[in-house]
Amino acid sequence: MRYISAAFQGVLDNRRRRPAYKIYAWDPSGTTISQVAAAPGNLHAGLPTPLDITPYASEIAWSDKQLSFTMVDPKNFFHPDTGAYRNYLGDGAILRLVEGDEVLSETDWVTSFTGQIHGQVGWKKARHSGSVTAKVSVFGRAETQAFKRRKITTREYSVGTDLGIALYDICETFMGLTRAEVRIPFTLGRQFKHKVNQLAQVSPWEAITSLLEVVCYQPYFDGEGKLTYVNKSFQRPPAKVLADYVRCVELEVPENSQDGINKVKVVFLDAQLERVDGPYQKLGEAQVTTGFFSMHENLPCWWSEDHKQRADGTSMKVIKSVNSGLLPVGNESYEQKDDFHGEIEVEILVWVPILATVMALEYVAAALIPDETTSTSKGFTLPTVLSAPGAVALVAPPTGGPVTGVITMAPIQVVAEEVPGTGFTIPWGRVLQAQAMLGIMLIQMSIGSAQYEVWGTPYDYAYLEKMSIAMEDGLDYWLENEKEIKNDFVGSHDQADTIAVTELIWEKSLTRPRRVVIEDDPSLEVGDIIVIPDGRKILITGLSKKIKRGEVASLVIDGCKVMTP
Amino acid sequence: MSIRKIIDWAIQDQKSEMKGNIASPFYQYQDYAGSWVWACDVDLGGGEDNVLRSVPVAANNREVIYAEQGKGVSLSRMGSGKWAITGLSKTLNSTVHMIFVSFVDDVFQISGRRLAGNIIRPLSYGEMGELIPPFGYGVLPYGLQGKFDAQGNFMEIVEWH
Numbered sequence: 001m002r003y004i005s006a007a008f009q010g011v012l013d014n015r016r017r018r019p020a021y022k023i024y025a026w027d028p029s030g031t032t033i034s035q036v037a038a039a040p041g042n043l044h045a046g047l048p049t050p051l052d053i054t055p056y057a058s059e060i061a062w063s064d065k066q067l068s069f070t071m072v073d074p075k076n077f078f079h080p081d082t083g084a085y086r087n088y089l090g091d092g093a094i095l096r097l098v099e100g101d102e103v104l105s106e107t108d109w110v111t112s113f114t115g116q117i118h119g120q121v122g123w124k125k126a127r128h129s130g131s132v133t134a135k136v137s138v139f140g141r142a143e144t145q146a147f148k149r150r151k152i153t154t155r156e157y158s159v160g161t162d163l164g165i166a167l168y169d170i171c172e173t174f175m176g177l178t179r180a181e182v183r184i185p186f187t188l189g190r191q192f193k194h195k196v197n198q199l200a201q202v203s204p205w206e207a208i209t210s211l212l213e214v215v216c217y218q219p220y221f222d223g224e225g226k227l228t229y230v231n232k233s234f235q236r237p238p239a240k241v242l243a244d245y246v247r248c249v250e251l252e253v254p255e256n257s258q259d260g261i262n263k264v265k266v267v268f269l270d271a272q273l274e275r276v277d278g279p280y281q282k283l284g285e286a287q288v289t290t291g292f293f294s295m296h297e298n299l300p301c302w303w304s305e306d307h308k309q310r311a312d313g314t315s316m317k318v319i320k321s322v323n324s325g326l327l328p329v330g331n332e333s334y335e336q337k338d339d340f341h342g343e344i345e346v347e348i349l350v351w352v353p354i355l356a357t358v359m360a361l362e363y364v365a366a367a368l369i370p371d372e373t374t375s376t377s378k379g380f381t382l383p384t385v386l387s388a389p390g391a392v393a394l395v396a397p398p399t400g401g402p403v404t405g406v407i408t409m410a411p412i413q414v415v416a417e418e419v420p421g422t423g424f425t426i427p428w429g430r431v432l433q434a435q436a437m438l439g440i441m442l443i444q445m446s447i448g449s450a451q452y453e454v455w456g457t458p459y460d461y462a463y464l465e466k467m468s469i470a471m472e473d474g475l476d477y478w479l480e481n482e483k484e485i486k487n488d489f490v491g492s493h494d495q496a497d498t499i500a501v502t503e504l505i506w507e508k509s510l511t512r513p514r515r516v517v518i519e520d521d522p523s524l525e526v527g528d529i530i531v532i533p534d535g536r537k538i539l540i541t542g543l544s545k546k547i548k549r550g551e552v553a554s555l556v557i558d559g560c561k562v563m564t565p
Numbered sequence: 566m567s568i569r570k571i572i573d574w575a576i577q578d579q580k581s582e583m584k585g586n587i588a589s590p591f592y593q594y595q596d597y598a599g600s601w602v603w604a605c606d607v608d609l610g611g612g613e614d615n616v617l618r619s620v621p622v623a624a625n626n627r628e629v630i631y632a633e634q635g636k637g638v639s640l641s642r643m644g645s646g647k648w649a650i651t652g653l654s655k656t657l658n659s660t661v662h663m664i665f666v667s668f669v670d671d672v673f674q675i676s677g678r679r680l681a682g683n684i685i686r687p688l689s690y691g692e693m694g695e696l697i698p699p700f701g702y703g704v705l706p707y708g709l710q711g712k713f714d715a716q717g718n719f720m721e722i723v724e725w726h
Binding site for chain 2: 265269270274276277278462463464465466467468469470471472473474493496497500501504505508536537561562563564565
């Protein structure tokens, strides 16, 4: 509901009215619409003085979206080529309609329209009648095509940021609005739920519409050219109650030949990523050649070549063990290190290298053990002296020289079967070497290549696309007329439920259009709820009137029935 | 019907991408030309009871067939209007809140709520033995697919290929 001063409200209430209006125009070369909309008054010192074109305007038709009138311009002030004031009706010219009452000062009046001329006004001079007329159409700020066609990408907003902050950013950065031109609360009470949030490749109007959709608002430029909103929820008090039909001129139920929306689907991405498991499968494999020469082997095993795959519940399958030989020589274990990889550990038992070393040393040492030999041989007799005692006469010459004499010796006797160098012998060293060799071979036979596989459940995270559907009860499938709203700023099912139900009720209300014509009331705005004397509530979706000098205009209210719980 | 609405619907009808969940194991499917292609059934979510049957895997996407049942896939519309699986999706269809609103004159009332969103998955041994009397384990083949509601309640056996 538009703010009305107490003085103006008093005049409206007592119905003794002398309606007055003014149309102001600003030259766009020296003024921006932003300056006009943000200024506290039309004749404010900070604003270039507007041109009052009221005397030239007639047949004024006003609506909440458009202002059109006919210029009566006998002196060609507004001729598009030569007129002295042509810039005031040129492309981009800013116009405002101010309405009030003659008994009030202009400061108590209300600005009911702010807009711009798009393109060129029509201008006609007729020779036969001598009249010079120009048709002027001024469009509200919401009709600015740049707001709706240019695609933008916003900066990123972190989780927890209020949606209102993003909305104000977009208004300032991409729509050129100052804070004074935005009447939407700075905080909307809804926060971004995702970690990083951006609006990409949408028009500014779509962006703010999406943000406001979360709180069931709809963006709208009011009469002063400020951005505000229409609340789609009907759970709010009416702006005006008509106690009787005195001010009502007409009540109409217009024809509606459209199929109404009876099912609203709100789709949103849940902020929490959901874990999605893959099938239990082989994630990786490892092989190793190990044995006494290696005390310890660590084999990292990744679930994917790019080290990006996550997995859980992993375990090792031993395809070929280090213990597949004759003796168990080591321990094999597996541990999952993180979501992306695990580690296989092969630990060789300590006795294996020790034994290997000892056996090798023994083998070498045994090579040095000699075969045993003795000085007596069985089967042999030593030569014996057979001479009788005293029979031996050895005479040594007195002058020296060889001793002469005779000694009789028994010959060596050899037993034929005891001849040395025949038969079998096993050297002790060879036996010990063989034993050491067996030990070494045993250890060598117990080593080799081991092969392992790691199995588990791979998983990834995905966004869950959730949905809330509000639909008319008892609706058959073939009667559904659906409207889908996709909005990733919705954070929970509760929020989505509220939006779906509110939107469905809004759409159902729109299928019940109503039109009321009442005495002009400048306090009413689009989005207001009024109560007509029989108690029915009507939501205003559009306003229009024709303004004539000295006459109270009839305000045409286009709306729809308000559904109540 | 406003022109704008009709245009919006027309644009929406021309959408060339969809998301869905794999609702069956991948199987070989013979198309009308006699060619064998890998395909699976896809649950499009949104509370719909029917799944999209025999959706072929697009060429050069063979790794998709290793995806597990329940994973999200993206579908692209082919020229003929048929859909093909073109890859894995980062989104997954999930639960649906259904809210039923009744309207009488100017008064509306929320008349009911339901949690929708079916899950199709193979039945476990235990479920086959208990959920589907009088058949049970040993009569029904392992790998049989069952449809469960959003609360996990068994609904029905899904026809198997």
